[in-house]
Amino acid sequence: MGFVKTMLKGAVVAKLAQVAQRELSKPENQQKIKQAVQKVQQQVQQRRAH
Secondary structure (H helix, E strand, C coil): CHHHHHHHHHHHHHHHHHHHHHHHCCHHHHHHHHHHHHHHHHHHHHHHHC
């Protein structure tokens, strides 16, 4: 039974990676990621300035 669970978990992880790759390839999601990274960078810079 442990072998089946391991195989199932591997399949789920592979599907999750596939979906994540597809979502990350969309331009609108790439823009959202860039905006989030910029926001975090600004917050870090502000904290370092204080």
